[in-house]
Amino acid sequence: MDHDIRLPKLLHHLPHALYGLARAGALPEEIAARLAADRDPEVRALRAECEGADGGRHGLFAADPEAEVRIALAQNPELSPELTARLGADADPAVREAVARRAQAPAEDLHRALLADPEATVRIAACRHRPPADLHGALLDDPVTRRHVVGFLDLDPGTAARLARDPDEQVRERLAAHPGLSAELRAALGRDPDPGVRGKVFERADATPRERARIFAWLTAGALRSAQDPGGARDEDFLCEAMLAWLDLAAYPWVEPDPLPHADSPFAGLRCAAARSTALPDEARARLLDDGNPRVRFLALAGRAEVDPVVAEELDRRQGGMVKHGGRPADCVTFPPETLRRFAADPDAWMRLLALRDPDLPPELLERLAADRDEGVRQATAEHPRVPVEALVRLLGDTDEAVVEAAAASPVLPVGVMRALLDRADAAGGPPPRLAACEGDCRHGASER
Known part of the structure; x- marks a missing residue:
């Protein structure tokens, strides 16, 4: 029962407990109202970003004196068109920029206003959504929006030639990715002095094998210079290294319909795209399961209709905690409960995390994992839907900020504990925690959040 649960005496990260609580989805009205009126604008901002429209407080957040809160509200997917328009005319350009960056396209009149905003950052953000065709010319003439409108153009030869000579x-780079690019300009941009431009040509479906090989060799030479002589390397050489890494991660959607020609490509990115394809023959997929690149192995495994749990576990252990591609081999299989529970005692924290995928993990294992030496395991335990309340409340006193936030955001957290957290914060008094931390060193700038 709530009245039997007590907060830890020492809360190392009380502000972060409030941040986690503010991020929680459904909250009792009493708790949501107190968070919406909290003295710390970061707490109010977190609440503004996630609170549903049915809470009736969006108007309160829209009138908040702190721009941080209004910026957060602008990202709320449930924001009404009326409040979106109000924030789109906010006096603070950062708020207008946040409106322009919303995932939902703005109403046309608001979109036009944002595209013509006096602040460059707002105009750039507004180019996230397709601009009206009659504004393309003005956006091309504006140096700060030119690059952002290129992808929306119905490209004509004269405009394409002019953009290929642009000093930016x-x-x-945006032109090099345009589907309407001619073969002549593609070849020219494949010799561009900028690594990013050449990289975009490499990614194109219509790039010839010779063009792709030449670009890769040029990028590799630059990357080698940066590795061998970092002090004497040019900026372009470091960009070559970054572009090579990007080419390993690019999507190459044109490979997936016909993957077999690319399954043995010398380029890891193309092998990844082939491995991702459901049209890849089993024989080729088997070869990619032994590829030297861990991302290729992962995608080859993920594309199989049936995955052997033993193979998935072996590949996951080989990966060794490195997630550079948004997934791990264990994501490709549903391990039986007995395997997941075995992982709870694994010496590797990377594998212990898998135990928490068991929705019915016994309380004694959850208690053990809540006291794990690894903060990532403790955080994942705090997020488990069946974590024992006593263990969850102890995690509120954890020394790791992320663990504390996860525990405070848990739907398992009793209302009485939520109330006690807010009471403890109220009793602390004084200025908001972030400001108190820099008082004396940054007295003049403390109010500029």
């Missing part, structure tokens, strides 16, 4: 490499 990002304009040329």
